[in-house]
Amino acid sequence: MKYILPLIINRRRTNYLDLKNRVSQEPESFVIELPLMDNPFTILSVDKSKNMQALINNAGDVPLHHLHFSVAFDETNALLSIKLSSSVNTSFVTESLEEENDWKNPGKVQPKAQKAAAQQQVSFVLGQVKYTCVDNTSEFKIEGSYIDHIAEGAIEQDFIRCQFIYEVNAKAYQSELHFYLAHASCFHHFGLDFGSESSQLKVSGYQPVGHNYQKRTKSKNLFEMVKDFKGMTEGNQEFIQHESNTDFIKSIFFLKKKLTNFSLKDKFIKNEDELKFLVKNNELNSTLTNQFHQLSNLKLAHKHGEILRFMDFQAIQGERVRSLSLDDLKNQAYSTILKSFIEATIQHVIEEDSLRNYIRFTILVPNIYSIHEVANTKEVINDIFRSLQQTPAYEGQIRAWEVVTVSESDAAFLGYFDQGLHHINPNKYYIIIDCGKGTTDFSIIQTSANNAKKIKSLYRNGFAGAGNLISYAFFESMIDFVIKNANDPAATKAFFQTLEKSEKAQMNRIFEKLESLKFQYSNKSNTAQRTVENNWNAAESGDATLKNFASSEITAAVQTLSLLLEKVDGFYDWGGYIENACEAITANIIENIKGVISNTNKSLDCDGILLTGRGFLFKPLLEKLKGRLTSELGFAANLIKMPEDASQLKAICLDGIFTNGYVIHPELVGFPIHISTKPQVAVADTSKPKFPAFFDFILRLANLQDNYDEAKNSYRIDKLDSLKFLIGNTLYTVADNIFYDNKWVESVDLIFTKDGFYARNLDKDNKVKGYSNLVQNSAIDNVTLQYLIPSLFPAKIDTNYIQALKQDVPEPDHELANLMSLLPD
Incomplete structure (x- = not known):
């Protein structure tokens, strides 16, 4: 049972503070940089256009503009107590729409909330710093400033505790934060x-x-x-x-x-x-x-x-x-x-x-x-x-x-701005795609109508599958070539047994060679295939060649394979594994983005598609993604940007960490996507690309319907045909089955807390009738688990994971198949 109070720390990061009737958690600590000039600095602020959300039965959300923040300071314990209570006079207070209009209605005259005759202000001094607490109709904030002059070094009284207390219905809900003031020198x-x-x-x-x-x-x-x-x-x-x-x-x-x-x-x-x-x-x-x-x-x-x-x-x-x-x-x-x-x-x-x-x-x-x-x-x-x-x-x-x-991916966006690689304009949205070695991450970020440095996330998600998946596809394609030319089943079996027992140094050398061959990859054509195969067939090590490699138990040794690969140039996609891996990564990105931009405010234009991550050093993946972004989503090719310096593809994310002037939301990572489980009529699609069934499963999960609204910390569920949500590549369900009774449920929303996402059942007066956390649906996750070896451990070889040995991907069990059949095509 708790209330969730939205804060902004130091004008740089959001924080959702849990006010509980039993304080058990260890207080979170923040480091505040002291300014280098004699300017005030903000320790924390509360935007009163927001709500304090409730996870308490029979309680409702509390509009923060209805609350008064009273302050008391205990100098002995450096304790600042902040009590939240209903305003004595709320008749002059109306909900501020300024922020909402700032995002949605550029150029429109902004309605202003009527202000009180005077804001309330309390000040106190602790050591070299004067603290001022301001409470008005739009925000509550705590500012600090030097009393006399700029400190030349670390200040003695650098620590302050902030305790928030909200009393309602004879109960007190509270929490505490700790702040440390850091001088530039330390x-x-x-x-x-x-x-x-x-x-x-x-x-x-x-x-x-x-x-x-x-x-x-x-x-x-x-x-x-x-x-x-x-x-x-x-x-x-x-x-x-x-x-x-x-x-x-x-x-x-x-x-x-x-x-x-x-x-x-x-x-x-x-x-x-x-x-x-x-x-x-x-x-x-x-x-x-x-x-x-x-x-x-x-x-x-x-x-x-x-x-x-x-x-x-x-x-x-x-x-x-x-x-x-x-x-x-x-x-x-x-x-x-x-x-x-x-x-x-x-x-x-x-x-x-x-x-x-x-x-x-x-x-x-x-x-x-x-x-x-x-x-x-x-x-x-x-x-x-x-x-x-x-x-x-x-x-x-x-x-x-x-x-x-x-x-x-959010850090990559800030890195683009910090390094001057792309100009960020107001009233636009930007798509950021970060394809590394293990994961692909993407964000869609909107700038406000009046300030390009005021940003919010429209969407954020990702999946396991990136450069390592392509590397493993090279390995599988190489195995396909060996099998295709083998004529001794016993020798082939012995070869795979040798692979599984091979020394790590040998397998690492093979994968290092395959990584280098990524840059010699040939496009699909009969001429390219013949050229590469002639080169591969000419490679010799003693009596062994790549063509007869798995035809003799004597020659089929991993060390021999490593020596042969050192003598080849070029690579061809035998078996289509590389194409399939690139298609799976690209299609997953496109489906995620498509679902979000279809729900994006149509008055907004995309002003840049920013690519980062060393996975894009593989040009076929880069070109495939560019092609789909322009042909399928209709983006202009000149919107797609990528650093010219290859080293920046990885480094740019770290550059974004140190960018100032933006408020970020560090706790919230993947955004939940509501998955409808209404049975849908299958439509034959002859143009469907060839790739393994598990990728098809991921794509069907990524058929988006709506996206979470970070600004409101809420997702209203209008059509209650399911309470299943995709976050990243994992499906979550509501833990309490009472939410599945449509007769009992009147209205459902989803809110974010430090403990994860919660679904709330609301009555017609928006009071909480019940709530439940989201739990991971392990059955669904197990479908994709066996195919994550490339991302988890690209040099681990196990015959169970080599697709070249199998004609078909095994069917999932019946229970899982029934659940999958409900997912959208």
């Missing part, structure tokens, strides 16, 4: 992109220039920082995690199969030698792989642990041995890797003798994350800073920190 902003293929990090801070401070943002070489932190002195080229000519560290990590003194209650892997961050090229052999598992894509592993059960671990405590899966260990592994990244950065950035450092840590997250996964990521990072703060090595150095998560 403020550090870390931005991390924990990537599927490689990770990168940037640091922003202020450097003294004479008597002033200047803000600077620099990309840090994460590989070299981790290498230095681990005490490694060997040359960079000796490590498989090194990526030449970049500041990245390849996301290749190994976890020991037998862990000593490990407990599931542990937050981190205790023994450092059991989690390998840096592996030299000559170490990647059977000795390593017999003792260690290479970890899968940790951005996705937390969501798809079931499919990774082939990775078996053991926890050894004395004589007790316990079997574990990656699902049991993924959180500890993820936390330990992040801890090393953060510690390596702190060691490199913060001086040993510096005290009272204030850190804002922002991490990019894919749009397929649920609110629970976002919250877990934030909690992991908070745990890391808590542990570091209590470590003797960092005693007194870390005064406070703030953790922020940002959508990868």
Whole structure:
């Protein structure tokens, strides 16, 4: 039971504060940068055109313009108490439509709310800062300003608590926030992109220039920082995690199969030698792989642990041995890797003798994350800073920190603006598509009619499937060529058994070669096929050729395959796997965008389709997407933009983290899409592209009907023929079955909270009759699980996942088939 109070923190990020009748959660902390000039700064504000939403039976939402905010300050405890109560006189108050008209009706005379005779204002002083609380008809805000002069260093009384209390029906609902004021000399902003293929990090801070401070943002070489932190002195080229000519560290990590003194209650892997961050090229052999598992894509592993059960671990405590899966260990592994990244950065950035450092840590997250996964990521990072703060090595150095998560595609939009790659105009909408290695994320962002820097998200979502999917398609196509030329079934079977047991170093070399062949990929034509096949057939290693490779149990060795591939040029799409992968990625993007723009205000024009992510380095995917955007959605080709510098395709997301002047919504990632389950008549479509059934399933899920309204934090459901929602590539259902009784339900809406999305049953007076959270529909998710291997672990070979070995994709079970038959075609 709670009320949800919408706030804006420091004019830069939204926050939905839970006011509960039992305060149990740990207060969230924020780092506020003190201005470099004698200007006031806003700590928080409340937009009174919004509602405070209720998750309480028989209660209704509370229009914030009906509330009065009274303030009391306890200097001893640095506690600011803010009580919300009904206004003594609300006759002069009418709901402000200014913001709504600012978005929807450019040029129209804006109706203004009548204002009270005078706004209420309370001020108090704490140390060097004067705080002013202002309550008027349009907003409540807390501002700070220097009393005398600009502080030259960290201020002593830098901490203030803000407690919100709302009393109604003899009950008090409350919550608390903590704020730390950071001077420029001790403020550090870390931005991390924990990537599927490689990770990168940037640091922003202020450097003294004479008597002033200047803000600077620099990309840090994460590989070299981790290498230095681990005490490694060997040359960079000796490590498989090194990526030449970049500041990245390849996301290749190994976890020991037998862990000593490990407990599931542990937050981190205790023994450092059991989690390998840096592996030299000559170490990647059977000795390593017999003792260690290479970890899968940790951005996705937390969501798809079931499919990774082939990775078996053991926890050894004395004589007790316990079997574990990656699902049991993924959180500890993820936390330990992040801890090393953060510690390596702190060691490199913060001086040993510096005290009272204030850190804002922002991490990019894919749009397929649920609110629970976002919250877990934030909690992991908070745990890391808590542990570091209590470590003797960092005693007194870390005064406070703030953790922020940002959508990868939203950050890319801000990066375009920050780097001057595209001019952002008012009263337009922009489509951002970020296709990396593991996930494809997309956002549709609208600028307001009167201010291009005032933005809101119309839509945000994503799916697992990007560059790694195409890489795996290259592997499957290569296998198709080998099978096509094989004439000894026993040798072919032996070859696949060899693949499954091959050393990691050999498989990595094969995939590295396939990655390079992406840039020699030939278009489909008989001439291209003959040219490539002649080149492949001419490759020899001893008695083995690619044509006779799987025709003899002697020649069919992975090492031989690796040597042969080094001698070939060009690539052809045998079996059509590459075309299918590109079609699946493109069609999923197009279907998502199509559904949203069909519901977009027709007075708005699209002013740019902004592409990011290294998946677009594969030109056939890029050209296919461009073609569909222009031919199917009718966009002009000149709207489609992409950075000219290939390195910017990945780096631009991090640039967006440090862009100022925009209010972002860090908690909300994927937007829910209402899926109708009305049976629909199947229509024959002879033009349907050829791709596996699981991609068809994803596309049918992506047949959109409407989109969530972030500005109102509400989604009104008018036609209650289903309560199923697609968020990312996961289907969610309402937990409480009372919502499925149409006779009982009068009106339903969906609202966002820090605990996830909730469906509410409202009566004719808009009072809450009942509410229920959304839960993941695991049955639906299992349909796609077995096909996520390319995104989770592209170099893991298992004959169950090689499509070239199968004529048809297995049919799902009957229960699942019945449910799928209800989904829109």
